[in-house]
Every structure is written in structure tokens, then in C-alpha cells.
Amino acid sequence: MGGMAKGSGMIHPNMATMLSFIATDAAINPNVLQEALSEVVDETYNMISVDGDTSTNDMVLVLANGLAGNSPIIQKNGDYHVFKKALSALCFKLSELIVRDGEGATKFITVKVLNAPSIEDARKAARSVTTSALIKTAIFGEDANWGRVIMAVGNSGANFDPGIVDMYIESNAGKEQMMKKGMGLAFSEENARKILGQRDISLIVDMNMGPSEATAWTCDFSYDYVKINADYRS
């Protein structure tokens, strides 16, 4: 299975200039293949954002020619799950590469929403954090501004109780809790700076409310993002 994707401005996919093509030699029924792709796209391409602007022609195509010679996948059996796992791994990787290639990006930001009442609530909240200009500029500035994160979660329309939320920042340099049960903590600014000084950063919002979780990805908002999009014809 192979794939490629084109980015990386006007990126906030909703299967609408993000273009991605995936090819596999697996023998698989077209309806089953489309169902696998749609499910995978919802948790990969549709959970990334570079600038919050949805392109006019996002597209993910998958082509299967059957040359692998496997017995054709026509139902959701064990083979299907193996296939879908490979498709999912590929789509996660391509989605990550689109964000890393984001215009002016200096950071790769993973937003995890844990213990949400539903997948929809978790996705709404995670996606709202990835589209906030205030959060994306704060991360560019390596500033642990947890207030902006809870603002974006509150603003998302997701069902949650701000009074019981825990929040963390994490990277290769460590982990620091910013909020506990809805209250800001007296965290170590020095440790926070170390964590945010890395290239890959996670913002973790634990709603402490239900069984569902979601992850979304974005990049920071830098001087170069403005330069690229204001001066590109000069």
C-alpha cells in the first residue's frame, strides 16, 4: 500500500487543495474499501488543520487493483481489520506530514481530548483547539497559555463541565499539569518553557466525563505564515 498527499496551505480538510492518492494491490470490494476509507479519513485527514481554511477541493482517493492475489475482502472479517489498520497507519502518517509541512510551521502540535461524553464532543473540542489563532501564536511563542486552550474547548460547542477539566502539556522534555478540576495550577514556568521548547508538543485536555477521546493535529502560527500568505506574489 502506498500513498501521497499534497498540502499545505488552505488546510482544514472536510473532504473538499488537500489532495491525497492511495494505492494498494489488495483485492477488496469497492463498498467495503470506501467504508474503511471514510472511517479512517474522519480520524486522520479530517482532524488536521494548518490555517482553519477548508479548501475548495480536498480529496482522498484510494485505488485497489487486486494484484496481491489475496482472497478478495468482501466483508468486515479479520482480513478487513488488517487492511484497515494498514490504511489507517498510512493516513495518519500522511496527515502528520501535511501538518509538518504547514506554511511557516515551526512546531507540530497534537491535541488530545480524553474522557469526553462522546466522540463528537471530543472531536469538536480537539478541532477547536487546533484552529485557534491565539493558541497557535502562543505555541510559536513557547508560552504555556492554558487559558486560551480552555477558551477554545468552551467555544467548541462540545458538551463538558469546565469545573472538572484537567489539562497537561507534554513533549520529549517532560510533562506538566496546567489545570486541575477546572482551576489553573501554580506550575513551573521553567519546566513549561523546556517542554514547549521542543518541536513536537502535546496539549492534553481530560474532560473526566465519559468514555470517548479524539486527537487532532495542527502547527503553530508564525511570522513566516503571515509572510508566505501576504507576500507570496511579491
Added chain:
Amino acid sequence: MGGMAKGSGMIHPNMATMLSFIATDAAINPNVLQEALSEVVDETYNMISVDGDTSTNDMVLVLANGLAGNSPIIQKNGDYHVFKKALSALCFKLSELIVRDGEGATKFITVKVLNAPSIEDARKAARSVTTSALIKTAIFGEDANWGRVIMAVGNSGANFDPGIVDMYIESNAGKEQMMKKGMGLAFSEENARKILGQRDISLIVDMNMGPSEATAWTCDFSYDYVKINADYRS
């Protein structure tokens, strides 16, 4: 009647750090006053955006003490309409000042959507244009990128037909048509640069579809916006 408003970051009001206080000496029934305020807020404060992030505590309060000695306004009579006109003019002005005071702003951008099927469609489309980072950086760069504008209209969820849309840019330096019946025109780049070189710029989208219109306001997205929001604690 007097008023003041606090801005101007985390501004995308949805009556949630935008704070505005209005006082009047008119005698007016509280219910009638609230109704007038709610209607006016929908077309003023709720149609501005600086960074697309809705604050946790937007608020507009109006206080009326009755010292004007007018016969109390208790229904939607002629006096009510005079009062509402004054309230509307005040709220438009305060909303404009919040946007002009936007973090890093160098331009004041008015987005007009004309001949939409409904007010809701017109507002959705206008608001979507005011929150697009790609449009706000293009205007900072004085670039007549009509493609980004039609992207944001299409992306808004408003009901319209892209095949019949006309689009214009306008300022004190003149007016130029960018799209006609959904097609990009071979416009004068020189004239467009002159128009966009002004401080106050209008983007006009004519849907050619119905009786409704709406106006929304925003500022451009500049290097200083990133600086203010990334480095504000340094």
C-alpha cells in the same frame, strides 16, 4: 446615550473579554430595552471578528435611568424606533472601534454580502470571510486574492450558487470587479493595488439570489498580530 467597549484580542463576540457598557437617560421598559439591544447586538458586536476566538466573557450591558423625562417607552412605537436607531448607531461605532483597535491591525475590512436568500445565509457568509486567516493575511499583503474570498463563502455553509456570484473590492481609491457570474475577471492589478493600499477596504460579495444582506467587520492579520500574541510575556 453613551457607551464604551473593551477589546481587542480574543474577539469574535457571541455574547460571551469583549465588554461593553452603554448608558442612557431614556425612560424605557426593561423588556423592550433588552429586545432592542439583542437585535442591535446581532448586527453589530456579533458581526465583528479580530482573531476568530470567542472570549469567555463577552458582555454588552445597557443601563437606562429615565432621567431624560420622556414618556416611558413600553412598546414598539415611533419613540422606540428613534431610540433603537440611536442605540444601533452607538453599537456600530463601538464595534468598529474594537476592530480598528485589533491586535496588530493595519487595515479595517468591511465584508458585505448582498442579495442572499436569507439574513442567516448572508451573516454566515460574511462572518466566514472575516475569520479566514488566508484572507486576512492577503489583505495585509494588499493582494486581491478573490479565490480566498469565494473559498470562505463556500466554506460558510450558506446557501448560494457559486455560478452566479459577483465580487468587488472597494475603497476610497475606487472599485474593481473581481468575479462575474462565478468567473474570475481579468482585472487591473494596478487598480487593485491602489484600492487595497488604503486603510479601509470593502469586500463585496453579491449572491444575486435573494432579498437579504449582511455586513461583518474584521482587521488584517499582520506580523504584529503574531508578535503580540507570541511574545507578550517576554
